[in-house]
Structures are given as C-alpha cells and as structure tokens.
Amino acid sequence: MKTALLPLSLVALLSCFTIAYAQKAPVDGSLTANPVYGKNCAKCHGKTAEGRTFGGPSLANAKTAAASTDDLRGIITNGKGHMPKFTGKLTAEEIDTLVQQIQALNKK
Numbered sequence: 641m642k643t644a645l646l647p648l649s650l651v652a653l654l655s656c657f658t659i660a661y662a663q664k665a666p667v668d669g670s671l672t673a674n675p676v677y678g679k680n681c682a683k684c685h686g687k688t689a690e691g692r693t694f695g696g697p698s699l700a701n702a703k704t705a706a707a708s709t710d711d712l713r714g715i716i717t718n719g720k721g722h723m724p725k726f727t728g729k730l731t732a733e734e735i736d737t738l739v740q741q742i743q744a745l746n747k748k
Contacts, residue, residue: 671741705746712739
C-alpha cells in the first residue's frame with residue numbers, strides 16, 4: 641500500500657508544478673503568448689492584440705503607446721468603458737506583466 645502512494649504522490653506533485661508553470665508569463669515575453677492574455681483579454685482584443693470588430697480596440701496603436709504605465713495599470717485594474725475591471729481576478733504581478741508586454745508591443 642505504501643509503495644503505491646509514492647508514485648501517486650509524485651504524479652500529484654508533477655501536476656501541481658505543471659499547472660503553476662502554465663500560469664506564468666512566457667519566456668519570450670510576448671503578450672499574445674501569455675496565458676493570462678489568452679484567457680482574459682484575447683476574446684475582446686483578439687489573439688494577435690490587433691483588436692476585434694465589435695470588440696476591444698487594438699493594443700498596438702498610438703493611443704495605447706502614449707498611455708503611461710499607471711494609466712494602463714488603472715485601466716486593467718478598474719476597467720474603462722466596456723472593458724471590465726480585473727481587480728480580484730488577476731494578481732498585481734499578472735497586471736504588471738500585461739502592462740509591460742503591452743508597452744513592449746508598442747515599441748516594435
């Protein structure tokens with residue numbers, strides 16, 4: 641019985657690490673590769689962050705490029721217009737990562 645628990649424990653531990661790793665921002669730092677973006681933002685802003693008809697605007701535009709870090713963080717946290725607020729849904733770290741990736745997208 642005890643020998644059966646060891647493999648089961650190892651599988652459970654490996655599953656926990658896999659789930660935790662899947663929630664981290666991608667190594668390449670790309671906004672569209674970020675699983676947080678894919679789950680929470682892509683449905684409105686599009687898979688490529690170029691916006692969607694009758695959805696959210698492009699995140700690669702002059703208006704977004706001109707927005708400050710605090711402005712972007714505030715919009716994601718508190719929402720604006722039709723955009724919902726993500727306070728309580730995303731961690732501060734996830735929001736900061738999204739802000740950095742949006743800014744990087746606009747520097748290309």
